Amino acid sequence: MPVGAASWSFTEDDFGAITKSLERFLFDSNARCALLVDRAGQLVATVGEKPKFDPTAFATLTAADFSANDQLAKLIGENDFNSLFHQGEKESMYLADIARRVILVVLFDNRTTLGLVRLKMKQTVDELSKLFEAVFKRAAGAGAPPNILAGADDEIDKLFQ
């Protein structure tokens, strides 16, 4: 049995690839901004218009929203809902699952439509799924970036003196 939740990390190259994919999506869909959040509620990336809200709080609530809906899906006999849509008067958001590890959140307004966002999102979800599967596979085996905390016991002690 594993001790607890596995650790994962991503490099600047991963970050570059994620950003590129999301920028193209925003351009094609005319959505305002896209955020990537891991299932534990940690913000991975923000692309597009800088959000005016607190992105950390937003990320936490997104993960909670998604996992609550996962459980609702199970209660009604579905495996999961792989996407969620919240519609507002001006602003709407669309959430999609990426490789069961990460959630893509897209914010858009009436400069575009749900149909276009959904259409353009398919390709991005595929791209990002491949990318994150590779990242998580790497975290589980060789090829992971070196552990920056390895041998840092003394420094950790000092931090908490």
Next chain:
Amino acid sequence: MSMINYASREINCKIVYYGPGLGGKTTNLEHVYGKVSPDTRGKLISLATETERTLFFDFLPVDLGTIRGFKTRFHLYTVPGQVYYNASRKLILKGVDGIVFVADSQIERMEANQEAMQNLYDNMSEYGYDLTRMPFVIQYNKRDLPNAAPIRDLQAALNPGWEVGDPSRMRNAPDPYHQGEQLVEQLTSGEWVERAPYFDAVAVNGDGVFDTLKAVSKLVLKSLA
């Protein structure tokens, strides 16, 4: 599920405060929120009922300093302690890196403490996490109340020690927080046991709140090192 972000040079870890209803989990986070300088913490988010009982969770992000050029960000969560919120309580445990169990010291709450502890073990093992092998500390809160049970009784009920299976760990480990006590020791029966570090607290006054947080954070970072 700790996350190391090499692009923004951050280490993100998740700590969950668990325990019986009204034990003082939310109070712990409120104290941290009030004491930490605003540039090292984010917003405190509380999803609560109108009577201030936690409904889904409280959330507070805090930065605890820099190691090797990486900012250490801890995401603190509380769960709803009330028994019937188990479905949401379990969701919050997903991806947890460290646990604080906030026990209510009042004698009347002994059974509620034990039920919450059992519930924690059960929910953790449903995720495939082994509580006895991950960063875990216990806080005995409400030490100010006249009906608080003696620490010895609380330890016996909630932290009696789990069996150590790994031979390399079968040696005395002094408790750094209590002189003369051991975290790992051999019982007269010959069995080796390990206990979680524990702290006394009066969370409403802030006593013990940071000692608890520092201890669990340190264990989390060490588990990554």
